[in-house]
Amino acid sequence: MPPLVELKDVYKIYKMGDSEVHALDGISLTINKGEFVAIIGKSGSGKSTCMNIIGCLDVATHGTYKLNGKDISNYTDDELAEVRNKMLGFIFQQYNLLPKLTLLENVALPLLYAGLSDEEQKERALASLEKVGLKEKAKNLPSQLSGGQQQRASIARALAGHPSVILADEPTGALDSRTGREVMNFLQQLHREGNTIVLITHDNSIAAQAERVVRITDGKIVYDGPAEGDEIVSKQEKAGAGE
Amino acid sequence: MAMATIWASKVRSFLTMLGIIIGIAAVIILVSLMGGLTQQLTDMFDDLGTNTIQVAIMSRAETKKVDPDEMYEFLDENKDLFEDVSPNISVSGTIKCGTENESGTATGVSEGYADMKRLTVEQGRFIQYSDIMNISKVCVIGTYQEQNFFGKGNALGQTLKINGTVYTVVGVLEEKEDSTSGSGDDAIYIPYSTAIKMNKNSTVSSYILTAVDEDRITETTAVLKQFLNQKIGDEDYYQVISMKEMIDQMTTMMNSMQTVLVCIAGISLLVGGIGIMNIMLVSVTERTREIGIRKSLGAKQKNIMMQFVIEAGTVSCIGGVIGIIFGSLVSIGAGKLLLDSLIAPSVVSIIVAFTVSVAIGIGFGYLPAKKAAQLNPIDALRYD
Ligand SMILES: Nc1ncnc2c1ncn2[C@@H]1O[C@H](COP(=O)(O)OP(=O)(O)O)[C@@H](O)[C@H]1O
Ligand SMILES: [Mg+2]
Numbered sequence: 001m002p003p004l005v006e007l008k009d010v011y012k013i014y015k016m017g018d019s020e021v022h023a024l025d026g027i028s029l030t031i032n033k034g035e036f037v038a039i040i041g042k043s044g045s046g047k048s049t050c051m052n053i054i055g056c057l058d059v060a061t062h063g064t065y066k067l068n069g070k071d072i073s074n075y076t077d078d079e080l081a082e083v084r085n086k087m088l089g090f091i092f093q094q095y096n097l098l099p100k101l102t103l104l105e106n107v108a109l110p111l112l113y114a115g116l117s118d119e120e121q122k123e124r125a126l127a128s129l130e131k132v133g134l135k136e137k138a139k140n141l142p143s144q145l146s147g148g149q150q151q152r153a154s155i156a157r158a159l160a161g162h163p164s165v166i167l168a169d170e171p172t173g174a175l176d177s178r179t180g181r182e183v184m185n186f187l188q189q190l191h192r193e194g195n196t197i198v199l200i201t202h203d204n205s206i207a208a209q210a211e212r213v214v215r216i217t218d219g220k221i222v223y224d225g226p227a228e229g230d231e232i233v234s235k236q237e238k239a240g241a242g243e
Numbered sequence: 244m245a246m247a248t249i250w251a252s253k254v255r256s257f258l259t260m261l262g263i264i265i266g267i268a269a270v271i272i273l274v275s276l277m278g279g280l281t282q283q284l285t286d287m288f289d290d291l292g293t294n295t296i297q298v299a300i301m302s303r304a305e306t307k308k309v310d311p312d313e314m315y316e317f318l319d320e321n322k323d324l325f326e327d328v329s330p331n332i333s334v335s336g337t338i339k340c341g342t343e344n345e346s347g348t349a350t351g352v353s354e355g356y357a358d359m360k361r362l363t364v365e366q367g368r369f370i371q372y373s374d375i376m377n378i379s380k381v382c383v384i385g386t387y388q389e390q391n392f393f394g395k396g397n398a399l400g401q402t403l404k405i406n407g408t409v410y411t412v413v414g415v416l417e418e419k420e421d422s423t424s425g426s427g428d429d430a431i432y433i434p435y436s437t438a439i440k441m442n443k444n445s446t447v448s449s450y451i452l453t454a455v456d457e458d459r460i461t462e463t464t465a466v467l468k469q470f471l472n473q474k475i476g477d478e479d480y481y482q483v484i485s486m487k488e489m490i491d492q493m494t495t496m497m498n499s500m501q502t503v504l505v506c507i508a509g510i511s512l513l514v515g516g517i518g519i520m521n522i523m524l525v526s527v528t529e530r531t532r533e534i535g536i537r538k539s540l541g542a543k544q545k546n547i548m549m550q551f552v553i554e555a556g557t558v559s560c561i562g563g564v565i566g567i568i569f570g571s572l573v574s575i576g577a578g579k580l581l582l583d584s585l586i587a588p589s590v591v592s593i594i595v596a597f598t599v600s601v602a603i604g605i606g607f608g609y610l611p612a613k614k615a616a617q618l619n620p621i622d623a624l625r626y627d
Contacts, residue, residue, distance in 0.1 A: 058621040078543045085541020113541040
């Protein structure tokens, strides 16, 4: 079985007038099914760019990206949309729920685009909301919920389509530490249930809760291994910054 | 869902619709009012008889004239084209009856005139052939004279004086309008032979003819003109007017006027369409993030396209319906007020107006929708 995510020597280069910004500068990364990977790095290090490429929201400037063994570099806009719909679930820092839709409608959206019938959409969206403990709020608008509840609703939306990979970009970034912990516990539970999770964060203590940590600095991977080993690298970086 | 979005920005949606509403209403109003006006004019001409042809002779010379006898002869030779003819001789002067005395006009006509002009005699009879032969001093009057001089139902057998000559009333016409002076009911008909005598044996300068077939009116008038040319010699000295040709001319004129007006209303529709395009472009920009979220969840280009095209279509469709309702109400109201008749906006114009408004929404919504659909999901997500 091929690895779920396989990045090989991936570059993402933005041209800013005459100068070039290497947001990703030759990244190679493999993630297998069932892993819980945290991608950590300082602001501007290229984490989001990396997640966007893994999430098929963006394409690399060079390098290959195989998702579940298939090279997606030449996919059209619509083909990428289908891949996102079938294989990927996103959790964003800003929740990104549509404010004018109810929670149920929000969670059903990926199922709508998957072409499921109205009843199936409703049934699966409700099941997904139940899983995050928001079944009673199904008819509410996002603005009627707390931040933690909104983030749980966005997790329900990510889960609704039974994706192969769940991508979370700073999911706790907008939450206080207690609700942030709740969300982390929930992600760990999903991991135990067999889901593959890629978590992006700049916070060492959150990254430490993953089983594998990938540290990115200036678009390059500087560490890839168990969470414990990253602490040393993190300290080295701090020391380097202090010089 | 499109409805929800439109409702969420009611004022803006309404302002956007305004162009469409005004355009559609204008088209409906113009088409129905012009239709009503044309109909009314046509009806009016129909009453006068669409197959009538009037001949006016302007020459006074003794050699350049057409006698009634010559006219009847011409008619006999052209039985396939002409139904009937009547001289039309005005005798103006004072009409006196008892103590009543007023200025007025009597018209000298033939026995066929009533049929030609679709006049119905209610009491008594119309002028007869024998009256013409005998140069009888008899007259047929309208209900104005009946009521003014004699009182309703009392006119038959009574006499009145036209320029001092005593005439016996032998018939009263059916009431056409409201029996007032100057209306269609203000009329005195006398035998044309008597009228010629009253006018001191002057020549007959006006005739009315009826054509057999309206559709051959051009040919019919051509034959008539040829005859008059022969008799009078100079085209400047006579005039032939056919009702049918006048109606045709009028209809053509009304139609071209309508086309111009509808084109002007069409410009308003165009402006309305551009308004929709503008507001949709704003809407796409405002909802860039929403589009990004939808695309990240797997929306394909056609899904996003549909969403915006349906929204634009709905806006202009609602605008179209409001415009149709508004336009219909105004047409009915204006029809009552201006033309004093009930104008129903035509079903065709309503269907066309509706189709046009939907097409405008979809047409002008297409470009913004395409722009939305082609947004790069990552740029859209990052947009604030
Ligand atoms: N669309 C873009 N145009 C130009 N530069 C960009 C763009 N997106 C990201 N970058 C640059 O790429 C680098 C990495 O950005 P990002 O992946 O968002 O970092 P992180 O998520 O780790 O904070 C930054 O220096 C950023 O300025
Ligand atoms: Mg980021």
